[in-house]
Amino acid sequence: MSVDRAARVYVAGHRGMVGSAVWRHLEDQGFTDLVGATSSEVDLRDQGAVDAFLKDVEPQVVVLAAARVGGIMANASAPADFLADNLRIQLNVMQAAQRIGVERLLFLGSSCIYPKFAPQPIQESSLLTGALEQTNDGYAIAKIAGVLQVQTLRRQYGVRYISAMPTNLYGPHDNFDPTSSHVLPAMIRRFHEAKVTRAPSVTVWGSGTPRREFLHVDDLAEAVLFLLDTYDEPEPINVGTGEDLTIRALAELVANVVGWRGELDQDLSKPDGTPRKVLDVGRLATLGWRPRIGLRDGIAATYAWYLRHVA
Secondary structure, eight states: OOOOTTSOEEEETTTSHHHHHHHHHHHHTTOOOEEOOOTTTOOTTOHHHHHHHHHHHOOSEEEEOOOOOOOHHHHHHOHHHHHHHHHHHHHHHHHHHHHHTOSEEEEEOOGGGSOTTOOSSBOGGGTTSSOOOGGGHHHHHHHHHHHHHHHHHHHHHOOEEEEEEEOEEEOTTOOOOTTTOOHHHHHHHHHHHHHHHTOSEEEEESOSOOEEOEEEHHHHHHHHHHHHHHOOOSSOEEESOSOOEEHHHHHHHHHHHHTOOSEEEEETTSOOOSSEEOBOOHHHHHHTOOOOOOHHHHHHHHHHHHHHHTO
8 A cells, every 4th residue: 555656746835844844754765756835836725726736736645734833822813714724725635636536645633633621642532522622723623624524535535535633743844933833842942042141030831730742743754654655544543652741841851952041930821721632642553653753852953953044
């Protein structure tokens, strides 16, 4: 079932953190016909533009890594935008892919599709069993719709499309913007700036007690190709490490990697989000895949990239 390394592969979102990692890994694994398009070249929210583009390039494989993404503040402040943009992107790309006969497609969702109080570690069967975390429900509903779209396309047309649900991701090409970034890149930036300015303290949102899991994006890229080669089931499959830590412990780890020495303050007026979120990755492990990059090494490599390209 392995994907032909000479197949034309369209990586939607190839300039983003996930898409660029997938592109690098496919090149490393001998793929010779990769296709990408920037948002200025093809607006994936425009059905006509997507239809014309895919009809023109005729990919055999699609990795749907394009999405509107953001941290807790961005999601909470613009939930309608996150819902609408992601629904359009997914619907347009998957419909166009099916119409032109794309053989294999992998849709990348998110661990936020699972209920806020799902039993931990979260199994794939927890989907649609409870209420979502309200701070990112618009994004989560869009990603749930993407999972269902994969399943209904399989049922109606017999296509070999699959969906994977990664945990919290980080790595090169992450978004380090102070207002729209996720927690780990936000911490890298904040502790670096504190180190430069010799700030005596840094404030971390919330109580610091929620537990989170983090996967380096290069590990996810490996998992994407592994799943394209080996997995062909309608159920989404989790991609993560199966290990978590508190936000407070994460802050201490990032501060240590960056080399900032000071006091950590907790801003209890800010939301914590879901109390715990760690994925059950047993199904993927049974297939034979496990991540390689440890959290400390991954943060150190990401900080080095930040120093070269952002700071």
